[in-house]
């Protein structure tokens with residue numbers, strides 16, 4: 001997939017028309033797995049500090065980080081999603097912008113975290129910026145959907161997306177996402193290329209794990 005195609009998908013998928021239903025939708029569409037994936041991500045952070053939640057959307061992950069006592073900065077390209085985040089907690093620092101260009105000084109954050117960004121992003125630019133703004137010893141934790149590796153899980157995944165597509169007839173504000181998300185997930189190679197990009201940029205202690213029938217994955221790394 002062309003690296004910048006992801007931005008176009010993101011702009012078409014996330015709009016004013018579906019911002020207010022996003023939180024319920026993500027719970028429904030992942031059968032509640034979203035919460036356990038985010039909990040796994042949070043468990044990788046060992047000390048309290050300043051955390052940048054990239055592609056924070058409506059702030060589901062930002063809220064969990066805030067409850068754990070971190071200083072949270074959220075960044076997202078969709079203004080309407082950030083407006084929902086602000087209704088949850090007006091104290092969070094929110095920036096409307098793209099994750100590949102971070103308006104922060106070098107060595108600023110203890111942690112950068114993100115749910116569902118990799119498939120939409122230009123990974124080399126993203127990782128370059130993350131390395132720059134992370135402190136030495138800081139960690140990066142990225143999570144997103146993947147196309148399952150094993151055949152049996154692939155077949156189950158395809159059935160799931162057929163059902164999701166049908167539910168788009170009822171949930172009109174989400175029909176575009178339900179129609180195109182499977183293609184986007186199949187065409188992204190983020191899970192394969194991200195560890196190599198992290199190594200090339202000088203990150204160490206890289207870990208990768210697949211989740212829930214290989215439908216999602218988390219990759220983490222440390223800036224030495």
Ligand SMILES: C[S@@+](CC[C@H](N)C(=O)[O-])C[C@H]1O[C@@H](n2cnc3c(N)ncnc32)[C@H](O)[C@@H]1O
Nearest residue numbers: 010055056057060076077078098099115116120
């Ligand atoms: C599926 S939502 C995820 C929101 C949130 N991370 C969560 O877990 O609920 C994807 C979000 O990524 C944002 N996004 C996609 N590409 C982006 C980019 N390059 N820079 C910043 N935000 C981006 C979209 O605007 C959207 O809010």
